[in-house]
Amino acid sequence: xxxxxxxxxxxxxxxxxxxxxxxxxxxxxxxxxxxxxxxxxxxxxxxxxxxxxxxxxxxxxxxxxxxxxxxxxxxxxxxxxxxxxxxxxxxxxxxxxxxxxxxxxxxxxxxxxxxxxxxxxxxxxxxxxxxxxxxxxxxxxxxxxxxxxxxxxxxxxxxxxxxxxxxxxxxxxxxxxxxxxxxxxxxxxxxxxxxxxxxxxxxxxxxxxxxxxxxxxxxxxxxxxxxxxxxxxxxxxxxxxxxxxxxxxxxxxxxxxxxxxxxxxxxxxxxxxxxxxxxxxxxxxxxxxxxxxxxxxxxxxxxxxxxxxxxxxxxxxxxxxxxxxxxxxxxxxxxxxxxxxxxxxxxxxxxxxxxxxxxxxxxxxxxxxxxxxxxxxxxxxxxxxxxxxxxxxxxxxxxxxxxxxxxxxxxxxxxxxxxxxxxxxxxxxxxxxxxxxxxxxxxxxxxxxxxxxxxxxxxxxxxxxxxxxxxxxxxxxxxxxxxxxxxxxxxxxxxxxxxxxxxxxxxxxxxxxx
Ligand code: KIV
Ligand code: ZN
Numbered sequence: 001x002x003x004x005x006x007x008x009x010x011x012x013x014x015x016x017x018x019x020x021x022x023x024x025x026x027x028x029x030x031x032x033x034x035x036x037x038x039x040x041x042x043x044x045x046x047x048x049x050x051x052x053x054x055x056x057x058x059x060x061x062x063x064x065x066x067x068x069x070x071x072x073x074x075x076x077x078x079x080x081x082x083x084x085x086x087x088x089x090x091x092x093x094x095x096x097x098x099x100x101x102x103x104x105x106x107x108x109x110x111x112x113x114x115x116x117x118x119x120x121x122x123x124x125x126x127x128x129x130x131x132x133x134x135x136x137x138x139x140x141x142x143x144x145x146x147x148x149x150x151x152x153x154x155x156x157x158x159x160x161x162x163x164x165x166x167x168x169x170x171x172x173x174x175x176x177x178x179x180x181x182x183x184x185x186x187x188x189x190x191x192x193x194x195x196x197x198x199x200x201x202x203x204x205x206x207x208x209x210x211x212x213x214x215x216x217x218x219x220x221x222x223x224x225x226x227x228x229x230x231x232x233x234x235x236x237x238x239x240x241x242x243x244x245x246x247x248x249x250x251x252x253x254x255x256x257x258x259x260x261x262x263x264x265x266x267x268x269x270x271x272x273x274x275x276x277x278x279x280x281x282x283x284x285x286x287x288x289x290x291x292x293x294x295x296x297x298x299x300x301x302x303x304x305x306x307x308x309x310x311x312x313x314x315x316x317x318x319x320x321x322x323x324x325x326x327x328x329x330x331x332x333x334x335x336x337x338x339x340x341x342x343x344x345x346x347x348x349x350x351x352x353x354x355x356x357x358x359x360x361x362x363x364x365x366x367x368x369x370x371x372x373x374x375x376x377x378x379x380x381x382x383x384x385x386x387x388x389x390x391x392x393x394x395x396x397x398x399x400x401x402x403x404x405x406x407x408x409x410x411x412x413x414x415x416x417x418x419x420x421x422x423x424x425x426x427x428x429x430x431x432x433x434x435x436x437x438x439x440x441x442x443x444x445x446x447x448x449x450x451x452x453x454x455x456x457x458x459x460x461x462x463x464x465x466x467x468x469x470x471x472x473x474x475x476x477x478x479x480x481x482x483x484x485x486x487x488x489x490x491x492x493x494x495x496x497x498x499x500x501x502x503x504x505x506x507x508x509x510x511x512x513x514x
Pocket of ligand 2: 013168170201203
């Protein structure tokens with residue numbers, strides 16, 4: 001069977017989603033999980049965008065060994081230099097360089113003639129080839145480009161040394177038939193096309209990103225690009241978990257294979273959702289909460305008699321355990337550590353001890369500890385371990401009555417190590433907590449969005465709060481989990497502020513070390 005390379009751009013195109021703001025520790029966590037998921041290539045960021053982005057790409061490139069790590073660059077020397085700075089530590093440095101080729105982009109954005117665009121593309125590839133053994137070249141807005149011009153520039157890009165040619169539908173305008181036809185046209189009209197791999201990159205503005213990706217495969221694409229949970233600019237990119245499961249389930253139709261480890265899908269999807277703060281819609285294919293829920297009596301009856309009546313894929317295929325009760329009140333430290341290790345967490349002894357303590361506290365209050373609960377405890381501990389905490393919640397209390405205005409009291413460990421306590425009221429309990437924390441925090445906070453949901457099922461499930469706020473004018477997302485949603489809300493608020501402080505500290509460190 002033909003092998004399709006999977007190129008993940010969650011950390012670059014996905015991170016461009018409105019409101020998503022990952023710090024380096026979080027990007028590294030996602031990168032390690034993408035490696036376990038088995039992606040062939042991961043785009044770790046856009047090194048020229050900022051010193052922080054460059055540093056994150058460098059750290060990922062020096063950590064990841066089983067996937068090829070790449071970074072994006074515009075067709076200018078300074079971008080390629082920044083990418084080399086970040087990627088030269090990689091096992092096999094790979095560059096992704098792009099320029100727009102559609103009349104709309106060339107005229108209005110680049111203000112270059114088609115001939116100038118060809119010249120710039122060729123120059124940038126030749127320049128990059130002095131450093132990078134593998135250069136992927138992308139024709140931004142390829143789908144809206146003139147096919148004859150596109151074939152010409154692709155031929156020149158291959159001559160200049162590109163080994164992968166990516167043909168994006170940048171604005172999500174194509175239909176599957178049309179997008180597939182573009183690949184066929186390139187195969188038939190670019191004389192040196194056999195020297196390279198063709199790659200698809202689809203956006204989901206009309207909801208056709210995955211269908212377009214599959215059409216590209218049918219018409220000769222050897223690599224497909226996308227993101228976990230379909231994250232990305234505007235309506236997002238092709239969801240890689242959907243592409244992977246479609247290729248597996250319908251191998252009779254596509255007759256291709258990938259290196260993906262499908263039973264890592266659930267974990268990868270949850271990690272990305274938690275760290276980006278982007279919730280997954282309940283009815284989302286493959287990873288939505290309801291993706292395997294049979295609700296109607298007729299369906300339930302059918303599935304009980306014979307699962308394949310209504311189930312074309314099983315939860316086990318994507319790593320969703322049907323019975324995910326993992327540990328209980330009487331589980332010991334050894335079982336806990338083993339489980340953490342098998343879930344892929346690498347925590348030092350102190351962090352493991354702290355996580356175990358939190359697990360025991362939760363087990364006292366909650367009958368069943370699920371893998372989702374464990375995952376939440378361990379992730380929070382891992383991020384703390386990597387220095388993410390600056391303000392730490394010691395305690396929070398709310399006095400609430402239907403007749404009174406709620407009053408909150410909070411104790412917080414602040415960055416200088418002292419404990420500060422304050423109290424304030426608000427129109428509701430959550431507002432009272434936020435008002436109180438605002439009095440303790442040194443900076444201007446403005447809450448933009450806030451939501452709570454439960455992690456797992458049951459009345460004693462953990463609550464998770466996600467908050468979007470601006471801190472001193474910059475936007476951040478924070479998350480917090482606890483058995484009580486008010487405590488989770490206070491943690492989410494402080495987490496967002498801590499992320500902002502961590503980012504400023506990183507910027508300072510990078511500027512002083514340059
Ligand atoms: O959508 C797009 O065209 C891109 C390119 C930079 C590859 O993301
Ligand atoms: Zn894109």
